[in-house]
Amino acid sequence: MAEHISNEGVLPYLLWNIADTVCNIREFTGQMKLRAFYKGKKLTARVRRDGSIRFAGKIFTSPSLAAGTAVKRRTCNGWTFWEYERAPGDWVKLDKLRK
Numbered sequence: 530m531a532e533h534i535s536n537e538g539v540l541p542y543l544l545w546n547i548a549d550t551v552c553n554i555r556e557f558t559g560q561m562k563l564r565a566f567y568k569g570k571k572l573t574a575r576v577r578r579d580g581s582i583r584f585a586g587k588i589f590t591s592p593s594l595a596a597g598t599a600v601k602r603r604t605c606n607g608w609t610f611w612e613y614e615r616a617p618g619d620w621v622k623l624d625k626l627r628k
Contacts, residue, residue: 563592563611564620565599572599574611582607592623 561576563584574584574595581588582595589595592607599610608624615621 562614563623564614565596565610565612567600567610574599576613 563574563576563582565572565574572584574582576582577588581590582592583589584595584599587595587598589598592611593605594607596605596607596610597603599605608627609622611623612620613623613626
């Protein structure tokens with residue numbers, strides 16, 4: 530069972546923000562792929578239907594919490610850290626979804 534990491538004070542907003550943004554871009558019928566490159570390694574994650582992010586066997590409620598774990602720091606801007614696959618082979622920063 531995956532460990533659930535959350536930031537309870539902003540949980541409803543973050544889950545809505547990710548899931549709603551993705552749904553407005555395209556029909557979201559499954560998990561969205563995320564990737565990032567850090568210290569020469571490719572890291573992968575998935576945005577789930579509820580907007581949470583699965584990375585390294587854990588569930589996160591924001592891209593920044595997942596990114597912070599990825600870089601082993603307390604904070605990291607996950608919207609600029611992660612990329613999503615807009616179309617096969619076309620990777621774009623997650624932050625572009627909010628614009």
